[in-house]
Amino acid sequence: MDNFTYCTPTKYIFGKDAEMQAGTELRRLSLNNVLVCYGQGSVIRSGLLQRVLSTLENEHIAHTELGGIEPNPTDPKVREGIGICRSKGIDGILAVGGGSAIDTAKAIAAGVPYDGDFWDFWAGKATVEKALPVGVVLTIPAAGSEGSGNSVITLLDGMHKISLRTDFALRPKFALMNPELTFTLPPAQTAAGIADMMAHIFERYFSPTADVEITDRVSEGVLTAIIEEAPKVMANPTDYEARANIMWSGTLAHNGICGTGRKEDWVSHFMEHELSAVYGVTHGAGLAVILPAWMTFMAHHSPCKGAQLSRRVFGVTGLEGNDTGAALEGISRLKTFFKSLGLPVTMEELGIKDPDIDLLVKKLHENKGDEIGGYYRLRSPQTTEIYNLAR
Amino acid sequence: MDNFTYCTPTKYIFGKDAEMQAGTELRRLSLNNVLVCYGQGSVIRSGLLQRVLSTLENEHIAHTELGGIEPNPTDPKVREGIGICRSKGIDGILAVGGGSAIDTAKAIAAGVPYDGDFWDFWAGKATVEKALPVGVVLTIPAAGSEGSGNSVITLLDGMHKISLRTDFALRPKFALMNPELTFTLPPAQTAAGIADMMAHIFERYFSPTADVEITDRVSEGVLTAIIEEAPKVMANPTDYEARANIMWSGTLAHNGICGTGRKEDWVSHFMEHELSAVYGVTHGAGLAVILPAWMTFMAHHSPCKGAQLSRRVFGVTGLEGNDTGAALEGISRLKTFFKSLGLPVTMEELGIKDPDIDLLVKKLHENKGDEIGGYYRLRSPQTTEIYNLAR
Numbered sequence: 001m002d003n004f005t006y007c008t009p010t011k012y013i014f015g016k017d018a019e020m021q022a023g024t025e026l027r028r029l030s031l032n033n034v035l036v037c038y039g040q041g042s043v044i045r046s047g048l049l050q051r052v053l054s055t056l057e058n059e060h061i062a063h064t065e066l067g068g069i070e071p072n073p074t075d076p077k078v079r080e081g082i083g084i085c086r087s088k089g090i091d092g093i094l095a096v097g098g099g100s101a102i103d104t105a106k107a108i109a110a111g112v113p114y115d116g117d118f119w120d121f122w123a124g125k126a127t128v129e130k131a132l133p134v135g136v137v138l139t140i141p142a143a144g145s146e147g148s149g150n151s152v153i154t155l156l157d158g159m160h161k162i163s164l165r166t167d168f169a170l171r172p173k174f175a176l177m178n179p180e181l182t183f184t185l186p187p188a189q190t191a192a193g194i195a196d197m198m199a200h201i202f203e204r205y206f207s208p209t210a211d212v213e214i215t216d217r218v219s220e221g222v223l224t225a226i227i228e229e230a231p232k233v234m235a236n237p238t239d240y241e242a243r244a245n246i247m248w249s250g251t252l253a254h255n256g257i258c259g260t261g262r263k264e265d266w267v268s269h270f271m272e273h274e275l276s277a278v279y280g281v282t283h284g285a286g287l288a289v290i291l292p293a294w295m296t297f298m299a300h301h302s303p304c305k306g307a308q309l310s311r312r313v314f315g316v317t318g319l320e321g322n323d324t325g326a327a328l329e330g331i332s333r334l335k336t337f338f339k340s341l342g343l344p345v346t347m348e349e350l351g352i353k354d355p356d357i358d359l360l361v362k363k364l365h366e367n368k369g370d371e372i373g374g375y376y377r378l379r380s381p382q383t384t385e386i387y388n389l390a391r
Numbered sequence: 392m393d394n395f396t397y398c399t400p401t402k403y404i405f406g407k408d409a410e411m412q413a414g415t416e417l418r419r420l421s422l423n424n425v426l427v428c429y430g431q432g433s434v435i436r437s438g439l440l441q442r443v444l445s446t447l448e449n450e451h452i453a454h455t456e457l458g459g460i461e462p463n464p465t466d467p468k469v470r471e472g473i474g475i476c477r478s479k480g481i482d483g484i485l486a487v488g489g490g491s492a493i494d495t496a497k498a499i500a501a502g503v504p505y506d507g508d509f510w511d512f513w514a515g516k517a518t519v520e521k522a523l524p525v526g527v528v529l530t531i532p533a534a535g536s537e538g539s540g541n542s543v544i545t546l547l548d549g550m551h552k553i554s555l556r557t558d559f560a561l562r563p564k565f566a567l568m569n570p571e572l573t574f575t576l577p578p579a580q581t582a583a584g585i586a587d588m589m590a591h592i593f594e595r596y597f598s599p600t601a602d603v604e605i606t607d608r609v610s611e612g613v614l615t616a617i618i619e620e621a622p623k624v625m626a627n628p629t630d631y632e633a634r635a636n637i638m639w640s641g642t643l644a645h646n647g648i649c650g651t652g653r654k655e656d657w658v659s660h661f662m663e664h665e666l667s668a669v670y671g672v673t674h675g676a677g678l679a680v681i682l683p684a685w686m687t688f689m690a691h692h693s694p695c696k697g698a699q700l701s702r703r704v705f706g707v708t709g710l711e712g713n714d715t716g717a718a719l720e721g722i723s724r725l726k727t728f729f730k731s732l733g734l735p736v737t738m739e740e741l742g743i744k745d746p747d748i749d750l751l752v753k754k755l756h757e758n759k760g761d762e763i764g765g766y767y768r769l770r771s772p773q774t775t776e777i778y779n780l781a782r
Contacts, residue, residue, distance in 0.1 A: 001635040005405070006403045007401070007403065009398065009400040010398070012397045214612075214613065214636045214643065217616040218609055218612045218616075219612075220612060228604055229605075244602075245602070252605065
């Protein structure tokens with residue numbers, strides 16, 4: 001087991017009516033003037049935004065709205081938010097939405113007290129030392145950003161989609177999580193979120209670090225729960241219990257508990273980020289395409305962890321001594337599972353008929369370096385092979 | 392799933408030499424004058440205390456020692472600590488040890504800023520609103536106190552052993568966890584710690600709340616890891632990887648992650664606390680005796696959760712439709728596991744030849760009320776039956 005430091009100070013308030021605690025939680029943080037970030041209007045149409053804002057008004061907390069944040073959020077909205085915060089003396093940020101709203105809120109929070117350009121953090125030129133406090137009302141269980149210190153932003157100039165990872169600085173102070181808010185998610189968005197949270201576990205599970213049984217077993221437990229609960233939310237979107245299990249699983253998948261004590265991988269995310277940046281696909285759907293391709297490559301080059309996953313999570317038996325065979329059988333079951341949720345498992349099913357794989361590979365290694373991957377090191381010939389496996 | 396609030400702000404620094412960060416972590420908290428709590432001298436003999444104190448000296452942090460804390464810690468030592476802190480203007484506490492040192496540190500931390508008697512909190516007469524910050528150098532993986540907001544203290548007058556549970560106030564600010572520090576634990580203490588951490592999961596797993604699949608699966612994962620790693624630490628006390636897995640499992644067993652979203656039980660702990668208070672037995676060894684007895688009662692009155700545990704964790708198969716049978720088979724395997732660690736599974740094996748069960752039952756319900764238990768409600772006839780099952 002590797003040495004590690006782990007701290008998850010986010011206060012999770014989970015359950016019915018959780019969003020109604022926004023005002024009191026902001027007040028507890030002594031915030032008086034907040035920026036409220038949200039997406040493309042569903043939080044207005046559902047009445048959620050108004051309910052949340054009423055709790056701020058009850059606490060006499062001034063607020064400015066920053067709506068219109070798009071999926072795969074980009075730098076102009078971050079710059080707009082930073083400008084508003086500086087001009088209005090904003091002292092905290094409340095994100096109402098999913099990963100895009102939260103990641104934008106975090107980027108603004110990091111940028112406001114920083115003298116240079118906020119992209120310096122994403123470009124690896126600076127480290128986030130301080131940030132405005134961020135709170136979250138979660139509406140989409142997927143990105144896990146409500147419990148992570150991470151933020152993924154795309155720089156429009158060059159379409160660079162980059163994930164910034166911080167240990168503490170950008171972890172939300174609180175996350176208000178009401179499973180009922182997810183009842184109205186479209187099936188495709190629910191399914192993409194499930195693929196995203198599973199990917200967050202796979203990226204940590206496929207690790208070169210040996211002897212981390214406790215972290216493996218916790219990871220396998222979260223995966224098993226997701227696989228059991230996912231069909232229920234697809235069949236009955238208003239199944240509170242199943243929605244609650246999926247929502248909390250999405251947080252545990254990405255708040256770090258599935259990664260303690262080991263090196264992580266993250267190649268599938270890197271490869272998907274190029275798909276999203278170039279073709280504008282939904283992140284979770286892109287992951288459902290990339291993950292099986294990446295795992296197939298691994299089944300032939302380093303099958304051990306895939307075989308363990310197959311045997312412990314996908315119930316593969318009878319292939320003792322044949323790790324590649326066991327890993328491939330698990331991948332087949334994973335694809336069947338993704339398809340049962342209505343997810344694509346090939347680029348063609350994702351709507352990319354003739355992918356420009358040379359471009360994807362070029363951008364991937366430009367953004368992430370010549371050699372990538374924690375579980376197994378990959379250079380452009382290998383990443384080309386994986387993109388081709390995903391066609 | 393029940394509504395819940397969950398926040399674990401403790402910063403875990405895990406791995407080799409972790410204890411050497413005591414000074415810098417205390418400095419990060421702006422502490423200048425700390426009380427250092429420890430037990431009966433093993434930390435002196437091993438040289439650990441001197442190593443830790445040297446890191447305080449490097450940071451010019453003044454310190455006063457409070458040694459001699461006994462297993463099943465009692466109120467006089469807490470009162471002594473409170474007195475020292477007040478007279479010396481102590482601003483924080485560092486516990487170096489296991490649950491007894493940590494729980495005493497927490498009790499002192501709660502008592503110092505409180506006007507009344509510290510026992511008011513344990514007696515349910517007051518709520519901990521503020522406390523001195525507590526840091527931990529962990530030497531015994533067992534109680535889970537390094538990551539919990541709980542503290543168990545015995546009031547000598549009447550031998551009332553009571554657990555105080557706080558959400559946030561008494562959670563340590565940091566926990567330094569070096570698995571190497573556990574290499575020298577005697578086998579009986581290692582084994583008792585393993586029983587204790589398993590009990591912390593069972594107390595949460597046996598819940599009347601339905602549909603908490605994610606929390607069940609995480610709990611089963613931690614239990615499975617413990618069962619796999621325990622034989623390794625017993626066979627080879629200096630197996631770093633196995634010690635690391637057990638140490639982190641002990642934290643996850645009790646920092647709340649195995650309890651989110653559901654009502655918990657805690658009867659086995661309550662019943663064991665009376666055994667410890669009356670007969671002075673080691674807490675973990677007492678739990679190894681009480682747990683199978685409690686589970687046996689449940690197998691006959693509410694077998695569902697025990698049957699699930701048997702099937703998912705102990706690999707019991709072939710008893711479909713027979714939950715009582717499956718639960719009993721799992722209990723048999725649990726007893727075999729405890730015995731394989733050298734633990735007692737009856738009061739007689741624990742050295743209590745002729746238990747005064749009437750006294751145990753009387754004190755249990757005096758301390759905890761006429762009706763106890765989250766999973767299944769028990770009054771004195773039932774608790775008498777369980778103590779008798781444990782003879």
